[in-house]
Amino acid sequence: MGRLRYPLRRIIEGLITLFIVMTIIFLLFRVMPGDPLSIVIDPKMTPEVKEMIRHSYGLDQPMFVQYGIYLKNLFTLNLGESFRYSQPVSEVLAARIPNTLLLFTSASVLSAVLGIILGRIIAWRRNSKLEYGLTLAGLFFYEMPIFWFGLILIYLFAFRLNLFPISGMIDFELWTLGATTGEKIIDILHHLILPLITLTTASFCGMMLLMRTSMVETMKEDYVEAAKARGLPDKVVRDSYAARNAELPVITAFILSLSASIGGGVLTEKIFSWPGIGYELYQATIGRDYPLAQGCFFILTLMTILAVIVIDITYAYLDPRVSYD
Amino acid sequence: MFKANKLGIIGVVILLLFLFFALFGPIYVEMMGNSYSPMGGMDTSLGINPETNSYAWPPSLKHPMGTDSKGSDIFSQFLNGSYLAFLIGISIALGAAILGVIMGLISGYWGGRWIDSLIMRSADALVSIPFLPLLIVIAAVVGSLHLFTFIMIMMVFSWVGVCRVIRAQTLSLRTRPYIDSARVAGASSSRIIFKHIAPNVIPLGFYELTMIVGAAIITESGISFLGFGDPTQMSWGMMINFCTAQGHTFKAPWWLLPPGFGITLLSMAFYLIGRAFDEIVNPRLRKME
Numbered sequence: 001m002g003r004l005r006y007p008l009r010r011i012i013e014g015l016i017t018l019f020i021v022m023t024i025i026f027l028l029f030r031v032m033p034g035d036p037l038s039i040v041i042d043p044k045m046t047p048e049v050k051e052m053i054r055h056s057y058g059l060d061q062p063m064f065v066q067y068g069i070y071l072k073n074l075f076t077l078n079l080g081e082s083f084r085y086s087q088p089v090s091e092v093l094a095a096r097i098p099n100t101l102l103l104f105t106s107a108s109v110l111s112a113v114l115g116i117i118l119g120r121i122i123a124w125r126r127n128s129k130l131e132y133g134l135t136l137a138g139l140f141f142y143e144m145p146i147f148w149f150g151l152i153l154i155y156l157f158a159f160r161l162n163l164f165p166i167s168g169m170i171d172f173e174l175w176t177l178g179a180t181t182g183e184k185i186i187d188i189l190h191h192l193i194l195p196l197i198t199l200t201t202a203s204f205c206g207m208m209l210l211m212r213t214s215m216v217e218t219m220k221e222d223y224v225e226a227a228k229a230r231g232l233p234d235k236v237v238r239d240s241y242a243a244r245n246a247e248l249p250v251i252t253a254f255i256l257s258l259s260a261s262i263g264g265g266v267l268t269e270k271i272f273s274w275p276g277i278g279y280e281l282y283q284a285t286i287g288r289d290y291p292l293a294q295g296c297f298f299i300l301t302l303m304t305i306l307a308v309i310v311i312d313i314t315y316a317y318l319d320p321r322v323s324y325d
Numbered sequence: 326m327f328k329a330n331k332l333g334i335i336g337v338v339i340l341l342l343f344l345f346f347a348l349f350g351p352i353y354v355e356m357m358g359n360s361y362s363p364m365g366g367m368d369t370s371l372g373i374n375p376e377t378n379s380y381a382w383p384p385s386l387k388h389p390m391g392t393d394s395k396g397s398d399i400f401s402q403f404l405n406g407s408y409l410a411f412l413i414g415i416s417i418a419l420g421a422a423i424l425g426v427i428m429g430l431i432s433g434y435w436g437g438r439w440i441d442s443l444i445m446r447s448a449d450a451l452v453s454i455p456f457l458p459l460l461i462v463i464a465a466v467v468g469s470l471h472l473f474t475f476i477m478i479m480m481v482f483s484w485v486g487v488c489r490v491i492r493a494q495t496l497s498l499r500t501r502p503y504i505d506s507a508r509v510a511g512a513s514s515s516r517i518i519f520k521h522i523a524p525n526v527i528p529l530g531f532y533e534l535t536m537i538v539g540a541a542i543i544t545e546s547g548i549s550f551l552g553f554g555d556p557t558q559m560s561w562g563m564m565i566n567f568c569t570a571q572g573h574t575f576k577a578p579w580w581l582l583p584p585g586f587g588i589t590l591l592s593m594a595f596y597l598i599g600r601a602f603d604e605i606v607n608p609r610l611r612k613m614e
Contacts, residue, residue, distance in 0.1 A: 017450040021459075028466045135332065143539050143592035145546045148565055148585035151574055159575050256452055256486060260540065263457025267547050281458055282551060285465040293462060300458045308453040 007313045014305045021301050025294060026070050074298060080291035084284070089295035093277065097299065099169060100276035102188075104265050107196055111204030116250065118204075119211020120243045124234075126216060135209065142205035147267040150198040154271070157194060164194045167273035195272040203261050210253045214246040221245070248319050255311050262304055333601020339594035343407050343587070350404035361398045363405035363559045369396040377576045384579050391579035394571040399564070403583045406561035410591055413476060413545050413560075414538035420480035421537050425487025426527060430518050432488065433495025433526075445492075448485045456482045457547060464553030472555045475548065479541055486533040494526040528606040535599025539592030546588050561587050 054060050061069070073079065079089035118138075122131040141149070158166040165171065169191045174183065218224065219242050227241045266278030273279060281296035283289075354361050360368045367380075371392070374382050380396030382388065390399040432444040460478065464470045470478075498504065499522065507517050542561075548554050549562030552570070556563075561584035568580045 013446060013449060014453070017453055020450070021454055025462060028463060132332065136335075139593050139596060140589055143543065143596060144589040145543055145550070145562070145565075145585055147547065147550050148581070148588070151565075151569065151581065152585075155575055155578075155581075259452060259455045260457075260544075262455040263544070263547065266455075266457055266461070267550070270551065278458070281461060285461050286552075288465070293465065297458050297462050300455045301453075304455045305453045308449075 006316055007309075010309045010312055014309050018301060018305055022071075022074055022298060023067075025297060026067055079295040079298065082284075082292040082295075083289045084287050084292065089291050092280065092292060093295050093299055096275060096277050096280050096296075099274060100265065100269070100278065100303075103192065103195055103199065103269070103274060103276060104262075106192070107199035107203065107265075108261070110196070110200045111207055112254070114200070114204040115207020116211050116243070116247060119208040119250075120215050120238060120246065122208070123212040123215030123219065123246075124238050124242075131212075135212070138205035138208050141201050142209065144202065146198060146202045146264045147271050149201065150195070150268055150271045153194050153198055165191050167271075169275050191274075195268050195274050198272075199261075199264060199268050202264055203257075206257055207250060207254070210250050211246060214249045215242055218242045218246040248315070251311060251315050251318075255308050258307055258311075259304055262300060266300075330601040330604065332597050333604075336594045336597025336601065339590050340598065343591045343594065344411070346404050347408040347411050350401070350408050353401060353404055357398070357401075361401045363397070363402045364557070366398060366401065367396045368392060368398065371396070377573060379571070379573070381573060381577045381580060383577075390583055391577070393564075393567065393577075393580055394573055399580055399583060402559050402564050403561075403587060405559050406564060406584055406587055407591070409472075409558055409560045410542045410545075410587065413472070414542045414591075414595070416476050417479045417483055417541040418534050418537040420476070421483035422487055422530065422534050424480065425484035425533070426491055426523070426530060428484060429488040429491025429530070430495055430523060430526070433492040434499055434514065434518050434522065436492070436496045436499070441492075444488070448488055451482060451485055454482070457544065460544070460548055461551065461553060464548065464551075469553055469556055470548060472558055475545060475555070479544060483537045483541065486536065487530045490530050490533055491526050494529055495522055498522050498525060529603075531606070532599040532603035535595040535602075538595040542588055542592050546584075561585075 051060070077090055079093070081087070082089050082092050085092055118134060122128075122134050125131055154166055157163045169188060170184070171187050171191075174187055179187065221242075224237060224242050227237045232241075262278075265276075266281060268274065269276045269278035270282045277296050277299050281293060281300065284293035284296060350363070354363070354366070360366050368388070369380050371380070371382050373380060377394070379394035380392055381394045382392045384391045388398050388400065390403060393399055393402070428444050428448075432441045435441050456478075460470065460475070463474075463478065467474065504517060504521055507521050512520070545554065545560060546562030546565070549560050550566045550569075552566055554560060554563050554566070564584040565581065568574060568577065573580055
């Protein structure tokens with residue numbers, strides 16, 4: 001029981017969070033100015049046709065009925081019909097989710113690995129020139145607005161040097177001309193590099209700085225001193241003794257920064273026109289496509305909540321000193 | 326102590342520089358005349374620049390950072406952006422600090438009770454809400470995010486870090502003998518919290534606080550960049566938004582670069598100061614020199 005209680009509790013809490021957030025969103029969307037139908041209804045249409053479309057979107061029902069339908073639909077992943085695409089939102093999203101996951105997971109993994117490795121190196125050489133240099137450079141990238149850095153990368157590597165495509169995820173011409181699977185994969189990777197660098201640069205520095213702080217603290221623990229006293233090589237003490245425990249607080253901090261990185265992901269997708277959930281959210285908001293904007297936000301929240309739960313549970317499993325009741 | 330905090334001193338220097346920029350903004354407009362106003366000021370005397378096909382000219386003696394596509398002085402916008410960054414960053418951080426300290430003290434003092442659970446679960450819930458997408462959705466509802474609305478929403482999302490630090494410290498302090506003796510002497514809970522615990526834990530939240538300033542400035546710039554910011558305020562993010570919206574991203578680096586450096590350097594300065602301060606007050610970081 002004890003082992004299962006914590007994960008179970010976290011999942012229930014996650015559901016409650018989701019419920020509260022989505023209720024706020026429902027209320028928000030209903031107070032939105034302007035007629036959401038204006039985008040799918042031609043002003044020249046007859047009132048009967050307008051009424052029919054309004055009815056088909058459920059917008060002629062009382063508010064609480066709409067709310068009931070809304071909740072039921074959310075939990076059955078029936079997210080309505082996109083105004084702009086005239087296609088179910090779930091279909092639009094299903095096509096976008098893999099793109100976002102591809103960009104976001106590869107950036108997260110890359111920045112975690114880079115951040116942890118560099119962080120333990122600079123902590124080990126505390127007060128060295130290397131530490132100051134990397135800390136300042138890391139801080140610069142960490143505090144830099146991600147979209148601005150992305151624009152600079154686009155300017156330098158896509159516009160000036162012409163090494164990478166300026167935006168998008170695939171080269172339509174290439175795909176319609178019947179490219180092989182291998183060529184398609186290379187094409188996607190080619191498009192992925194700049195957004196990936198943008199997102200990774202912004203997040204690995206945060207990890208590096210956290211790892212450093214965390215390392216500096218564990219390095220003073222008695223067991224690290226003891227390992228040194230036993231004459232173990234520096235590298236072993238650093239990587240197998242100090243770094244092991246130092247990684248734990250970094251995980252906690254990663255959770256805290258997760259929603260910020262999702263935000264960074266949205267901005268990155270926007271400037272690179274990367275066809276993911278974030279880009280779609282931006283487009284839907286600009287185009288007043290209620291169901292789609294709502295759906296995008298729902299998926300982004302769901303992904304964040306899921307990620308936080310998974311990391312939390314892993315953390316509880318990894319660190320037996322932490323007790324949760 | 327100073328030697329160990331070289332980075333902290335760099336932070337203070339950058340901060341003072343930007344503080345000067347923020348205060349100098351109105352004086353600069355006063356000196357140069359209304360055509361230098363950050364919002365709506367225009368100087369079209371140079372005519373159209375054939376390179377950019379607009380009134381955007383590179384830096385010159387007359388306009389130290391050049392002009393934008395409407396002929397507006399970029400240096401003036403930059404100064405105004407500096408002022409806005411301080412306003413946004415400091416007010417959000419202060420609001421978040423007050424919330425975070427109170428929540429952290431309550432949560433830690435009554436650690437394990439229902440109130441602690443309630444606060445910590447709310448904190449858990451808050452960190453799993455992606456706030457930039459939420460801000461985008463809210464901005465869509467209200468057209469654009471008024472500065473005040475933005476500050477209020479960000480306060481609600483920013484207190485969690487401070488709260489956790491304060492709570493952890495409070496949890497360890499409340500079992501100390503001096504707290505017990507205060508209790509035995511008949512001190513009320515609120516007196517113990519505010520007189521005996523708060524002064525010892527608040528300094529530890531300062532580091533989190535400086536992180537919030539940076540995060541707030543960066544988030545505002547993101548929202549403004551997307552075009553959902555307060556249209557009446559020429560913030561750094563708004564400058565970048567205008568630059569890209571006018572198609573000048575690749576044509577006018579003098580327009581694109583200054584606001585980005587402003588955001589980065591000022592956020593960095595706050596972080597460096599917070600870190601230096603933390604190394605002084607946080608006993609866990611102090612020993613090894």
